[in-house]
Amino acid sequence: MRDPHAILEMRTITKLFPGVRALDDVTMTVRRGDIHAICGENGAGKSTLMKVLSGVYPHGTYSGSILFESEEMAFKDIKSSESVGIVIIHQELALIPELSVEDNIFLGNEIVAKGLIDRRTLRRRSLDLLARVGLDVDPGTQIKTLGVGQQQLVEIAKALAKNVKILILDEPTSALNEDDSANLLTLMKGLKAKGITSIMISHKLNEIAEVSDAVTVIRDGRTVETYDVEAGQVDEDRIIRAMVGRSLDNRYPDHEPNTGGEVILEVQGWTVEHPTVPGKLVCKDESFVARRGEIVGFAGLMGAGRTELARSLFGRSYGVHKSGQIFLHGAPVELKTVREAIRHRLAYVSEDRKLLGLNLLDSIKDTIVSANLRAVVRRGLIDDAMERTVAERYRKSLRIKTPGIDVGVATLSGGNQQKVVLAKWLFPEPDVLILDEPTRGIDVGAKFEIYRLIQDLADQGKAVIVISSELPEVLGICDRIYTICEGRISGEVPRSEADQETLMRMMTTTVGSAA
Amino acid sequence: MNAVKQVFGTDFRQFTMVFALVALLLGFHLASGGKMLTPGNMQNLIAGNAYVLILAIGMVMVIVIGHIDLSVGSVAGFVGMCVALSARDLHFPWWAALLAGLVIGALIGCWHGFWLAKIGIPGFITTLAGMMLFRGGVIWISGSVSVPVPPELNVLGAGYLPEWGPAWTYLNNSTLLLGILAIALYAWSQISTYRRRVADGETGLSFAAVIIRVVLVGAVLAYVTFLFGSGRPGTSFPVPGVILVALVIIYHVITQRTTFGRHIYAVGGNKQAAALSGVSVDKVYFLVMVNMSFLAALAGILFVARATSAGPSDGNMWELDAIAAVFIGGAAVSGGIGTVTATMIGGLVMATLNSGLFLMGVGQDKTQVIKGLVLLAAVAFDVYNKQQGRPSISGRLFGDRTKSETTAEPVQIAPTTPGATGQ
Known part of the structure; x- marks a missing residue:
């Protein structure tokens, strides 16, 4: 039953909110080095699942178990999940506009020597991380002067600074234009080549099709299906069917065009x-x-x-x-x-x-x-x-x-x-x-x-x-x-x-x- | 332009503020017929404003986290009275009274921090309540009468550094020593920073610029040393000034170089983002409020020490002076922006206005009006420049806008004029 290549297993996760069963017996396995896509409608429970995984909802507020590298985990906050290498990048970027790029990269994870922030090491490591994500900016630049695409790259550099093993991206391209999105997907493939596992929540089926190795579809707080795919050959209709629970032969209602009016x-x-x-x-x-x-x-x-x-x-x-x-x-x-x-x-x-x-x-x-x-x-x-x-x-x-x-x-x-x-x-x-x-x-x-x-x-x-x-x-x-x-x-x-x-x-x- | 930047750094706003402060000092000196830049007047200016500046150090941190503390005047008055009463009625020795005052200040800070961080009541309300509570408290415990303060404390509020050593310096030797130390420290820090940056492979740095900067700042420090040291015998750079300078250095390091300081700016800039980065927002709120009331207690003690007695209306309206200093120093109402050093300059601008207008015989009424207008103008200027995407007046003064404008809107395509395209 156990997949020897699994880096992460989430078993029978159930999370209740007052009056709502947000997650109901969700099970999923992520293989080491994969880009694993999670799809589902808004409110299906994708983000909740990732918050459980990253410790935003601490151990004890949900039932079920999380196995990371074959060991049972009990995260009590974001810091404890990050300490083993699970880092989440939220849809709303967690960057401070007034702080510099390097300060943001190491926010909550500061490099300290003798009680003071070690600026030299900070600068050196920031330059190194920025090079890894392919962002060519001065680490002293304020975040607010960067475009959204660049900010997203800073977020990834921030994750890399924490020795990430599993990178979770929640709708990473929702605010990006086409160029920045393509750039980000290329970077994800590059990280995969370096052995970093990614979990990507996305609505955009074409992006899932482009980079994913496996897809998990969640509907109404339950896992509908998980299957392997080959990047570039994903059946979008199959995902849509699973997401909405019905066949959407036509995503747009029929309508007779009318262009002759006054x-x-x-x-x-x-x-x-x-x-x-x-x-x-x-x-x-x-x-x-x-x-x-x-x-x-x-x-x-x-x-x-x-x-x-x-x-x-x-x-x-x-x-x-x-x-x-x-x-x-x-x-x-x-x-x-x-x-x-x-x-x-x-x-x-x-x-x-x-x-x-x-x-x-x-x-x-x-x-x-x-x-x-x-x-x-x-x-x-x-x-x-x-x-x-x-x-x-x-x-x-x-x-x-x-x-x-x-x-x-x-x-x-x-x-x-x-x-x-x-x-x-x-x-x-x-x-x-x-x-x-x-x-x-x-x-x-x-x-x-x-x-x-x-x-x-x-x-x-x-x-x-x-x-x-x-x-x-x-x-x-x-x-x-x-x-x-x-x-x-x-x-x-x-x-x-x-x-x-x-x-x-x-x-x-x-x-x-x-x- | 580039040379100026090399010498003074790129923080134009701060540079403008220093420039304005110097211009004010010189202007008042000339207008008052040479009464401004005298040892006696400057010693008074520092000793008489140290307490507001100390409050402003704490206030800038509160404002950076996006809150405000209206209680500091009342807390200062309350603690000052507690010190006086504990010495007179409980027969505390002066040092125990002082310590008790600081502890009471920290406890009051815990009280504010509790309501703000744990219960989630906005700082404005929490401290508005605190303002009433402790103003009422000070009147209550004092029975509306002034209480004398142990005379030993007087040195903290109005004392001077000791005279010693040879007389041929014609200066107060303690002040001279401090001045020499300050110049040496500044030179050392500048040169070692330069060396480190060169060692890290940074290019385009000019050693000449470092030397010019050291010489210029050194000259200013030397002049300040002379100004404060050449007063009548027995006077020096005032003790409250020494305390203030020490606090400024400590808090500058805390806010700029420690994780706690970084977290203050992170929480003020974007609370949710900071929390998602693993920063404990509650802890930051709590500690900043504790710190604020602690500094308010210290300010109150220095004040009553200088006045030799604690009165029931001590500290009235101090919060407003402290807040004004912070905003003149360029902090943002929405939080996330503001530094201790800029706040000190803002506070000194206010203090200089007070002193200079007084020397020129302008009454309190008009002084208030002028201070109000200066506050409005300073903040309006910031807001205007922010809307224009420009850094500050000096940016335009020196005609160098390229950098600020390109960084302000990096993602936009270069605008094309309608005439140049299409038709």
């Missing part, structure tokens, strides 16, 4: 300057249209200026407006504030749900009416009965899963939170709905529902603009697609003529460059 929104020559860097343009002479009943996609890499475009259109809530004109139903309008934008029936659903979309202290009811409070005011006071009617209506029509509308939005899952935000922006009855990454951080099942909803809205005669960095999503639901590159619209194609390759090419083509 133009509702037209933007001409839209040019916007960065809010704090004068002279830096985030939108450069962008023009586009959106028609009634149409789903328009905006595809672009991170940092291309998609969100900047959307927010600057929405009542100039981002950047400094330089030039350009918005037309609604053919008439020019000036939308200088968010209030005016809402009054002209524009809605913008932010990509950052928790920071910009929701007040996490509010209840569902309060959130839904918050963008159009005037509609529930009677005689100068907010009418509680009207509020309830409205909130109940949206709860039913959007199928928000909740015990009641007085529940705090913070308690909802990502998918249901997103529905609440959608409800909030549907209540002002917009004609044009701009959805910025509408399915970010939402699991596969809920995504399908959000797509259905987007299509329903289009069928009701609204113009829906979907901003997304996931190409399959753009291709799956949009009727017509614009690509954005470096603040310019670099192309426009109907869905019927688009595929991933052409879109990616357009997204990376700088318009007007010398060539």
